[in-house]
Amino acid sequence: MTQNPPFAALLVLSASAFVAGTTLLAKMLGTDVLGPALHPLQISQGRFVFALSSFALAALVLRPSFTRPAWAVHTGRVVLGWGGISFLFAAAAFIPLADATAISFLNPVVGMLLAIPFLGEKVGPWRIAAALIAVTGAMILLRPTPEAFQPAALLAVGAALCLGCELVVIKRLTGREGAFQILLVNNLIGTGIASVAALAVWQMPTPGQWAALAGIGVLMASAQTCFVQALRRADASFVSPFWYATLIFAALYDAALFGVVPDRVSLFGGAVIVAGAGLLAWREARRKPAPTLAGVTPSAAIPSGSAPMPPAAPPPSRPRR
Template sequence: MLMLGSASLFALMAVCIRLASAQLHPFQITFFRSGFGALFALPLLHGHGWQLLRTPRLGFYIVRCVLGMGGMLAGFWAIVNLPLAEAVALSYSSPLFVTIGAVLFLGEVVRMRRWSAVVAGFIGVLVIVRPGSDAFTGGSLVALLAAALTGAVTISIKSLTGSEPADRIVLLTTLLWIPLSLPAALSVWQWPHAGTWPWLVLSGALGTGGHFCWTRALRLADASLLAPFSYLQLLIVALLAWWIFGEPLDRHTAAGAAIIIAASLYIAWREHRLAHERRQQVAPATSVEPTIWAGRRDQ
């Protein structure tokens, strides 16, 4: 239920961003989404106090937030300038970039089956963007840049969750996004009209709510189990884009999205299988040779 809630909230946030873009540049929308998102995240201080913001890894948070801000700026630009369903479908290529980044930066070993899934996923991307055709635009590349930066953020979150509580990650991230998004917003600044403010407030509330549900869901179940529910976002966005903006779901987008989702689900399933195999290997060793295995693990 939490993952379904997260997917629904992020889908509605995308619609609010598109509605706010009738007056404002995506860079300004990013700033207001960050500001209102931080405001709605402040209740996380309840029960923790201001010590929730104290962390020995502030530098790492800043790097993570710079990457996240780049992804948000590119992603919001894509939502405004591409058909909504296409922008969201391309965002689902993020797990493909995570796999590549895990090899380059985390030293993970990825074997043939997962590499095959990555290749299949990028074939799905090509089906959507159709390079060389009249349908191909630079906006598709911006959407892919957003997906790549989101993949980098995912890798950084994997590192943070090992030592940092989920509430700190959500709150500190949203607070750091405010100053990081301000320079880009000032470059295109204009005051929002009265009719634009509700969409800006909603984008912050929905974004923080979606992030909150997502982090809680990941504490209760494996990512491989939750991944299929996250793809509900594409269905909701496609229906709302058709209903509100009159955007039909392009058959190339639908076909490419199906390939990307299938490849991403296979990668998630393989991650689950490998993690299960590692746990099975650790359990017997810890019960028979606890001292020896502890030494190996430390190495």
């Protein structure tokens, strides 16, 4: 497919808006906005059930071809993704959306660090610099002081660790299966795991809660679709930093519905994150567009929760940046 970085950036920004919408709905479900609060495990189940329904309907229409899935790899990936998204939904009920999202977005750093010993990857200086700038912005949003610390923030840390480990497992799927198949199998296994986990805490949702659960699934399916389409049009190293716009969308949603207005620190942190994405976009724009993705295929880069792929290492035939 022809490379189109501007359109790829727009797709990732759309995906980030959708993902921020899922955390907003999860916060509404985890509080008493739409009725008696639902348990995070039930919210996670709803995310998988309705996302699976979306992809199953698409499969009936598109009739894609399938190969034999790597069930063990898929299962390991889904367990980590399910754990990560469940932790994130739990954190969203107790702390501001921007804070919960910011902490969970440390997962690309976790994935990058784990990829060095487990996958033998090397990461160039430009990608490291862009990631560090973005993470710095996330830390500014966190306000990591003893006075501002909340125990619920540890739930978001758990999300970051799970989703970071998931990124390493995702790499095992590189080149093995088609993108649509990975999405369908991911949500199929995730629905089974999440449904079993939610049995002990499941309660009948209100009509508004049913709508919100369906919204989470559809928004997540839309985000995954936008993300993989973006990866078909630009390097993963180019599109990944734009995913941090989720923090900005989360802050805007929180302000609109819960009255949590971002202060100067939040605005500065968001600006730093955008600067990190802008640095990489400028650097990549000075290079000749690559015919393929840098070190990762679209089918390998689809997050099962809300995690983006970390900036990928360039292939050996290309110079390190």
